[in-house]
Amino acid sequence: MALLVVVIISLALIGSIAFISMSRVNNLALKNVNVLGECAINDSTSALENLGAQIIGQKAKDVARQCEIYIKSHPGMTVADLQASAEFQEIAVQPVGETGYTALTDYETLACRFHKSPKLVDLDLHTLAQKLPGFWGVMEPTKGGKISFGYYDWEDPDGSIRNKYMYITPINAKTADGIGMHVAATTYIDEFLNPIVEIEDRINSVTEATRDSMDEQANYMQKIFIGSIFGILFTAFLIASLLSRIITKPIIGLAKSSDAIGRGELEQKVVVNTEDEIGELADSFNTMAIKLKNSYEDLEQKVSERTRELAIANKQLQEASQAKSEFLANMSHELRTPLNSIIGFSEILQEKTFGDLNERQKRYVSNIHTSGKHLLGLINDILDLSKVEAGKIELNYEEFPLKEMLSECQTLVNTMASKKNISLGFKVADGLSTINADPTKFKQIMYNFLSNAIKFTPDGGTVNVAAKPENGMVQVSVKDTGIGIAKGHQDMIFEEFYQVDSSYSKQYKGTGLGLPLTKKLVELHGGEIWVESEPEKGSTFSFSMPLRAEKELIEAPAVEEEKVSIKEEGRPTILVVEDEKQASELLALYLEEAGYQVVCAFDGVEAIEKAKELKPSIITLDIILPKKEGLDVLRELKSLPETKDIPVIIISIVENNELGLSLGAADYLIKPIDKKELIRKLGDFGFATKVKEKPVNILVVDDNPKDIELMTSILEPEGFGVIKAYGGKEGIDLAIEKQPNAIILDLLMPKVSGFEVVHRLKKHPKGKDIPIFIYTAKDLNEEEKQSLNDNVISIMQKGKYSKEDLLKDIKRVRKLK
Known part of the structure; x- marks a missing residue:
């Protein structure tokens, strides 16, 4: 009996240990399953929320930049004008993801100005403060044009409450009626968390099924255990041994495997070689581990896909930025071409080449010239900025005296400073003599600093420039007694198109391009730029760059002195090669006024033929030409024995000085050209x-x-x-014999018509360059006009053209005055 008691006590003890171990394993496994599922869900939720917030914030900034550009390019438009503009509506209200959108609000009154729902336009958002406190908590801090972002609950039309994320950023431009706005981008957070919701449901389903299975198995094992106690009374030691082998060892293995799965080792399997309940429990563990592994891999795949989508979106943004830079560069070239004519012809009018001007005409021509120069400066800034961003600008390093360079910069701004009675001071530290840098770009940096300082300094103020060496660098500072800049704006003034306050843009004219371009030019030299300022006390703008450039100096190739051929009659002949008729006409006016004989060629092939035929004293050559590129023309001219000694001056919009000079060009001028500089260059070659x-x-x-x-x-x-x-026949003979400066030709003549006269003269070497004006009573059809357009200067209708119109048409050709 004692032995049975001992056996029963032993069995009870062993059974209790087994039961406790099994319960512990069950609880531990359930705990690890829950922890693993919650960790996977929480980590993925946090990752996708952060990604979604970045996408929404970036969308708000993109729309703000687009609105800023539109408003600045339409300075006269009020909020009402913008609300009536379908084009601006498309810019202001854009989709964000699948369910979100952008809207524009007044950051002073917090009233909605643009929204996808018309009924919300002009709604005072203060009215939502009590109903939607979370929304108001994100919106209220933006008053005055500040940035805000955060999560809030939003009530849908069906009454359901869903969580949203909103990012609000200001537009750095105000409308004509002084309204400042910001862009609010918002969308439902669950749009980014849909993958997590699906996986969470699957994990919860697997966890719940596992928990039920384990509970069921535990209950079943408890019943087996109680029944076994009575049955084992007859074979105590055998049953105790079997229980130790069948229950204890598999449960310990199950516990170890459960711990491994809890640590995230989802490849771990429970190995139990039995077909009883423990084996079924082990199978349930293995099934659960497989499902968790598949769910986790699915989650990783979805996160990876979202990450890849963001990478693609980022690449597209970079490509769009590159395309913008290239577009600006190309458009700037196109804009500079007509400006060449505008500035040039206005200069000719100011010089009274075609007669005196009255006071009003002088004022108007001066306005045209000044505006053209201003526009040219703006376009040059855009071109330089876009070239820097596109990585296409090169620095031509030279060693030059710093003091002389600063003196030149002072000369450039002396007139501007004297108009406001501003005192200029320049100080260069002892021992600081020369610097290796691009002199043109250095002068541009200094001019931007000085002109800004003068612009924002009141009358009677001071602007001082100081230069000193600093650890192998030169540090230049421009200090003024101007209006100063608040600390919150000091970093932003180096951003493109940014101005501290829209009211400044009215009082102090500017585009916000000078400082961004200056910063990029300084950084291109390997330096840095910064500002120290205090409102109402003035500003100090500084930059530093290496005294000795790390790059190998780029020097222009030496050009041998060209031989000059002078025509017997003493009038040097210049061949102008230019495909743009207005630019060609402008150059001809410059040169003929200076006493030169001018012949024009309008494509590369014609240029080479005329150069060989006429052997001009000098050639001016554009780079961009039809039929044959300008650089190819230059190569051929320098390879031909009869033309190789003729000096060639390249006059082009394309900046490629090094290549042009290396191919044999005598000089390189960039359009729009300065008339005095052109005449001086020609004088350097020894021409009268x-x-x-x-x-x-x-x-x-x-x-x-x-x-x-x-x-x-x-x-x-x-x-x-x-x-x-x-x-007609008499006209052809006299044109060949007398070589007139121009021909006025009727079309309706017997025997030899005006059409035939034009055809024959344009084929004759002595008549092809004579300008022809058509003055006829004939109504021309399109085919006749087309046949004449390339061969005549203009077509005038008898009876419709006044004397003044006739003389104006004639005098606009070269020197017919």
């Missing part, structure tokens, strides 16, 4: 700069003597010599 001009003769060809007499009465009082021809 002014000779007595020959009288201007015009051949009038018409079969009607009355029309010829009328034309003579108009032309002779204006100082023109008139050659008369009363038929």
Whole structure:
């Protein structure tokens, strides 16, 4: 009996140990399953929430930049004008993800100005403060144009409450009626968490099923255990041994495997070689581990896909930025071409080349010239900025005296400073003599600093420049007594198009491009730029750059002195190669006024032919030409024995000085050109700069003597010599013999018509360069106009053109005055 008691006690003890171990394993396994599932869900939720917030914030900034550019490019538009603009509506209200959108609000009154729902436009958002306190908590801090972001609960039309994320950023521009706005981008957070919700459901389902299975198995084992106690009374030691082998060892293995799974080792399997309940429990563990592993891999895949989508979106943003820079560079070139004519012709009018101007005309021409120069400066800034961003700008390093360079910069701004009675001071530390840098870019940096300092300094103030060496660098500071800059704006003034306050843009004209360009030019030299300022006390703008450039100095190749050929009659002949007719006409005006004989070529092939035929004293060459590129023309001219000694000056919008000079160009000028600089360059080659001009003769060809007499009465009082021809054949003969400066031609003539006259003269070497004006009573059809357009200067209708119109048309060609 004692032995049975001992056996029963032993069995009870062993059973209790087994039961406690099994319960512990069960609880531990359930705990680890729950912890693993919650960790996986929480980590993934946090990752996707952060990714979603970044996407929403970036969208708000992108829309703010687009709105800023539109408002600045339409400075006269009010909020009402913008609300009426469908184009601006598309910019202001854009989708964010699948369910979100952007909206614009007034950051002073916090009233909604643009929204996808028309009924919310002009809604005062203060009215939502009590109903939606979370929304108001994100919106209220933005008053005054500040940035805010955060999560809030939003009530949908069906009454359900869903969580949203909103990012609010200001637009750095105000409307014409002084309204400042910011962009609010918002969307539902669960849009980014849908993958997590699906996986959470699956994990909870697996966990719940596992928990039920384990509870069921535990209950079943408890019943087996109680029944076994009574049955084992007859075979105590055998049952105790079997229980130790069948229950204890598998449960210990199950516990170890459960711990491994809890640590995230989802490949771990429970190895139990039994077909009883423990084996089934082990199978349940293995099934659970497989499902958890699959769910975790699925979650990782979805996170990876979202990460890849963000990477693609980031790449697209970079490509868009690159495309913007290239677009700006190309558009700037296109804009500089017509500006060349605007500035050049306005200069000619100011010089009274075609007669005196009254005071109003002088004022208007001066306004045209000044505005053209201002626009050219803006376009040059845009071009330089876009070239820096696109990585296409190169620095031409030279060693130059710093003191002399600063003196040149002072000369550039002296007039600007004297108008405001501002005192300029320059101080260079002893021992600081020369610097290796790009002199043109250095001068541009200094000019931007100095012009800004003068612009924002009141009348009677001071601007001081100081330069000193600092650890192998040169440090230059420009200190003014101007209006100063608040600390919160000091980092932002180096951003493109940014201005401290929109009211400044009205009082102090500017585009916000000067400082960003200056910063990029300084950084391109390997330096840095910074500002120290205090409102109402002034600012100190400083930059530093290496005294000795690390790059190898780029020097322009030496150009041998060219031989100069002078025509016997003393008028040097210049071949102008330019495909733009206005630019060609402008150059011809410059050169003929200076006493040169000018011949024009409008493509590369024609340029080479005329150079070989005429052997001009000098050639001006554009780079961008039809039929044959300018650089190819230069190569061929320098390879031909009859043209290799003719000096070639490249005049082009394209900045490629090094290549042009290396191919043999005598000099390189960038459009728009300065007339005085061009004439000075020609003087450097030894040309006579002014000779007595020959009288201007015009051949009038018409079969009607009355029309010829009328034309003579108009032309002779204006100082023109008139050659008369009363038929087409006579006109051709006189044109070849007399070589007039221009021809006025009727089309309706017997025997040889005006069309035939044009055709024959343009094929004759001595007649092809004579300008022809058509003056006819014939109504031309499109085919006839097309046949004449490339061969005549203009087509004038008899009876419709006044004397003034006629003279204006004639005088606009070169030197017909």
